[in-house]
Amino acid sequence: MKALQDLDIFVRTVDSGSLSATARALDLTPAAASAALKRLEAELGVPLFVRSTRSLRLTQQGERFLTQCRPALEALQQASHELGEGGDTLQGVLRLSAPSDLGRNVLLPWLDEFQQLHPRVDIRLQLSDSIANVYSQPVDAAFRYGEPPDSGLVALPLAAEHRRVLCAAPAYLQAHGAPASPHELAGHACLCFMLNDEVHDRWRFWHGEGPPLTVQVKGVNVSNDGDAVRRWALMGRGIAYKAFFDVAADLAQGRLQPLCTDWTTEATPLYLVMPGRRQLTPLLRSLRDFVAGRTAALAR
Secondary structure (H helix, E strand, O other): OHHHHHHHHHHHHHHHOOHHHHHHHOOOOHHHHHHHHHHHHHHHOOOOEEEOOOOEEEOHHHHHHHHHHHHHHHHHHHHHHHHHHOOOOOEEEEEEEEOHHHHHHHHHHHHHHHHHHOOEEEEEEEEOOOOOOOOOOOOOEEEEEOOOOOOOOEEEEEEOOOEEEEEEOHHHHHHHOOOOOHHHHHHOEEEEEEEOOEEOOEEEEEOOOOOOEEEEOEEEEEEOOHHHHHHHHHOOOOEEEEEHHHHHHHHHOOOOEEOOOOOEEOEOOEEEEEOOHHHOOHHHHHHHHHHHHHHHHHOO
């Protein structure tokens, strides 16, 4: 399995940024690790790294190779391990990206539970409300709300029927009253999310078979972090229009109250997104099935 080891050395060197650190981790001499990289470059016919006495960075060819090599290596390692262990143990590293609120308040306990079931799985989790570029960033997959705009991506549904919820804290409602319908939102303090300098202050609702109602709200507080918007809502600063999963626990425990429940809110389906099906390793497929089960239970 020398070819598999060469690929492992390549990926580890990228992650650590150091060939000597990779050699120590694998109990190899630096010369043996260097020979493995040279052997791999010779087989591919392209340089994978730009080397200097103080730094080691990927070439453009190396970056392209990494996006295909990482999931392929994990799949090979998993298959090899399953042959030796009877096929019942998952192992490897999952590099994931998720929105801040979903990641902190929903995914973290689920991922912890997943790791308790599979203790040989390591997690690398990036939390950001900026949309992760799964082609260029070092992630295997990204959790995303809404339909992916890039049709070339593979988007696996986790919660196709998921929607937003209009909500506020009891303290705000006691002080200002609850809107009887979305038409009254213009007279309330609202808490808005901002993405790429665009404030999401036009909220849409449906009632019966009629056309959608779009309300221009007054964003008294605006943030590019979804968790900050949720925290403002909990403080009683105003009304929020949040993804249901992000505030499900707050609604269940009464910290937030749903509003205008006879109106239909915006759909925000949740997907697990990746560049292509080559990235759908057995480990990632298992995680997808696990999270889909948890989202189904939460949505009940």
